Amino acid sequence: MLHVAIKKQLSHFELNVEFTLNNEIAVLFGPSGSGKTTVLNSIAGLIKPDQGIIQLNGQSIYEAPKVFVPIQKRHIGYLFQDYALFPHMTVWNNIKYGMSNIEFAEQLMDELKINHLSEHYPHQISGGEKQRVALARALATEPNLLLLDEPFSALDDATREVSHKQLLRLHHLWKIPIIMVTHSHSEAEKIGDHILYLDKGHLTELKNI
Amino acid sequence: MTDINLSPLWLSIKTATIATIIVFIVGVLLARFIARRSFRGKTVIESIFMLPLVLPPTVVGFILLYIFGKNGFIGRLLIEWFDFQVVFSWYAVIIAAIVVSFPLMYQSAQAAFQQYDPNVEHAAYTMGASRFKVFWTISFPIAWPGLLAGLVLTFARALGEFGATLMLAGYIPNVTDTIPLAIYFAVESGNMEMAKFWVILIVTLGFAAMLWLNWWSKRNMTAHSNHK
Numbered sequence: 001m002l003h004v005a006i007k008k009q010l011s012h013f014e015l016n017v018e019f020t021l022n023n024e025i026a027v028l029f030g031p032s033g034s035g036k037t038t039v040l041n042s043i044a045g046l047i048k049p050d051q052g053i054i055q056l057n058g059q060s061i062y063e064a065p066k067v068f069v070p071i072q073k074r075h076i077g078y079l080f081q082d083y084a085l086f087p088h089m090t091v092w093n094n095i096k097y098g099m100s101n102i103e104f105a106e107q108l109m110d111e112l113k114i115n116h117l118s119e120h121y122p123h124q125i126s127g128g129e130k131q132r133v134a135l136a137r138a139l140a141t142e143p144n145l146l147l148l149d150e151p152f153s154a155l156d157d158a159t160r161e162v163s164h165k166q167l168l169r170l171h172h173l174w175k176i177p178i179i180m181v182t183h184s185h186s187e188a189e190k191i192g193d194h195i196l197y198l199d200k201g202h203l204t205e206l207k208n209i
Numbered sequence: 210m211t212d213i214n215l216s217p218l219w220l221s222i223k224t225a226t227i228a229t230i231i232v233f234i235v236g237v238l239l240a241r242f243i244a245r246r247s248f249r250g251k252t253v254i255e256s257i258f259m260l261p262l263v264l265p266p267t268v269v270g271f272i273l274l275y276i277f278g279k280n281g282f283i284g285r286l287l288i289e290w291f292d293f294q295v296v297f298s299w300y301a302v303i304i305a306a307i308v309v310s311f312p313l314m315y316q317s318a319q320a321a322f323q324q325y326d327p328n329v330e331h332a333a334y335t336m337g338a339s340r341f342k343v344f345w346t347i348s349f350p351i352a353w354p355g356l357l358a359g360l361v362l363t364f365a366r367a368l369g370e371f372g373a374t375l376m377l378a379g380y381i382p383n384v385t386d387t388i389p390l391a392i393y394f395a396v397e398s399g400n401m402e403m404a405k406f407w408v409i410l411i412v413t414l415g416f417a418a419m420l421w422l423n424w425w426s427k428r429n430m431t432a433h434s435n436h437k
Contacts, residue, residue, distance in 0.1 A: 046331055071334045078335040084328035088350050097346075098336020141336050 002145055002177045006042055006052030006062070010035060015049075015201035019194075023175040025168075027192030029182055034198045036181040037081075040147045043179070044078050045071035056144055077138035077146040081153065083130045085122040091133050092118040099140040108136045111173070112166065128159035132166070139174070148180040152187065164190055213406060216383045217391035220302070224387060225367040228306035232363050236314035237356060241348065244322040255319075262312035269308055270376025277304065277377065301378035302385050306367035313362040321355025322348065354429040361422045365415055 005018040015035040019026070028036045041047045043054055045061070045068070054062040056076070061069040086094050091114065099105045109115045112132040117125055125133070131151060138146060151167075152160045168191065171178060182188055188195045197204045239258070243251065261269050277284040277295040287293045295301050329351065333343045349356075371389035378385035380394055388407050395404035 044331075044335060046334075071331075072337045072339065074335075075337075076335060078332065080328040080332060082326060082328065084326055084332040086329060086333070086347060086351075087325075097333065098338065137332075137336070 001055075001057060002043075002179075003053070003055040004039070004043060006039075006049035006054060008035075008038060008042065008047075008049045010038065010201065013201045015039070017196075017198070017201070017203045019196060019203060019205070021177045021179070021194065023177055024193035025171055025178045025180060025191055026194040026196055027180050027182055027188040028196050028198055029185065029188040029192075030198035032183070035201045036198055037149055039198070040078070040149055040179065040181060043145070044076050044147055045069065045074050075141065075144045077141060077143035079131075079134050079138045079146070079148045079151050081149045081151070083122075083134040085130060085134055085137070087122050089121070090118065091120050091122070091125070094122070094133060095137045095140050097137065100142050104142060105136070105140045108139055111170065112136050127154050128156075128163065131155060131159075131163060135167075135170070139170070144176060146176055146178045148178065150181050150183065153183065160187075167191065213403060214383075217386050217388045217407065218410065220299075220383075220385075221368055221387040221389075224299070224302050224306050225364050228303050228310060228367040229360060229364045231303075232307055232311050232314045232367070233356075233360055236311060236359065236363075237318045237349075240315055240318035241322055241344065244319045245327060258315050259312045261309050262316075266309060266370070266372025267376055270305065270373035273301075273304060273308060273373060273377045277301065296377060297379045297381060297385065299378075299384055302374050302387060305373035305377050306370045309370050309373055310363040310366040313366050314359045317355055317359025317362065318352070321352035321359070324355065325351050354426070358422060358426060361418050365418045368414065369411065 001023075002021045004020075006015070008015045012033075013035075015038055017035075017039055028039060030036055038047065042049045042062070048068060049062065049064070051064040052062070053060060053064070056074070060067045061074050086097065089097070095105050095109065096102070106115075109118070112135060114129060114132050114136060117129055117133065122130060122133070131154075135148075135151070148167075152163050155163060164187070167178075167180075180191060182191075194205060243255070274296065275281050277287075279285065279288065279294070279296070284295055287295060295304065330343050330347055333347045338346070368387075369389055370387070371393065374385070374387060375390060375393075380386055380390050386394070388411050392404050392407045392411070395401070395407065
């Protein structure tokens with residue numbers, strides 16, 4: 001379970017969000033510059049909120065002013081918008097970089113149908129394949145929470161459709177909380193158990209199943 | 210020509226190699242530490258780092274003399290503590306080479322560390338990697354082509370250093386006479402044959418370094434555009 005209640009002063013407004021998430025998918029939806037990525041980065045530990053608390057499975061990973069668990073120790077998978085694959089490593093080396101167990105990594109590669117790409121470098125594979133590799137890499141560490149920053153925005157419609165299904169299937173297999181940022185309302189509707197609408201730093205819940 | 214003393218060649222190579230190693234390590238670490246951070250005084254610090262590039266080498270030499278000379282604040286301490294005088298020694302040649310070549314390495318390293326997506330490092334952190342591991346397995350290999358370019362430029366600059374070396378180390382045969390100094394003093398004493406020999410040698414070395422660097426950057430640029 002994830003509980004987030006944080007405040008952070010950004011250049012034009014104050015980000016002030018509070019939500020709790022069980023092992024479900026929450027979609028963070030809203031216009032550009034509304035603070036969506038800042039929320040993800042705060043949870044991941046890339047930036048420090050000004051105040052508040054972030055708890056993951058009952059443990060505080062951030063609690064102002066004293067607790068700030070470093071990013072490396074949070075066990076949070078993060079799929080960045082541009083995938084951020086290591087350009088100088090093969091697909092397999094990307095995935096095994098932080099992997100905790102080889103069988104699990106292989107199972108993930110099977111599930112995401114990227115086995116045949118093991119020896120390829122990121123520049124040799126398509127956008128959809130990169131997205132699957134980045135997802136496998138984020139999950140290979142067996143994280144307690146998965147953050148996805150516009151993971152489907154660079155994909156064509158057909159690939160995006162397949163990826164939506166894949167994500168839902170993976171979530172069904174490995175029940176962990178997932179927060180996904182998107183611009184697309186239809187994507188939010190399709191994937192989210194919860195839809196959290198963020199505008200100028202303030203959160204409204206649009207859908208709650 | 211048969212009786213040419215090759216000591217300037219070995220001295221130059223030895224000096225440039227040591228200076229390049231030191232400048233590479235310090236330049237890479239400083240660039241990595243400073244490049245993606247913003248803090249008060251960053252611009253001032255970076256301007257100081259780049260200063261030797263725009264100052265006449267004699268000015269750099271003068272400042273170094275002020276620091277390492279008998280009455281300079283470091284020079285005096287070294288004499289008091291270790292009875293060691295930097296000025297007019299081989300160490301002065303190395304110090305001059307380090308200071309004048311540092312901006313080239315710093316600039317190249319800074320550009321190399323800024324040209325890739327910082328999320329690549331962030332992704333590695335989320336996978337549990339330590340700062341050290343991220344530096345060695347992610348940042349350094351990705352920045353390597355740019356760092357290597359800086360390394361070659363640093364070596365070439367260190368090899369060609371003249372003004373600051375003359376100010377700080379003087380011309381002492383077999384001790385501080387690098388190739389550029391050997392050329393100057395050969396001309397000064399009317400030994401044009403000797404000067405010609407060293408000129409051809411240093412032009413060849415410099416040209417080979419630039420040729421290799423251009424070939425490498427072109428090759429690397431193709432590979433890099435494939436990586437995107």
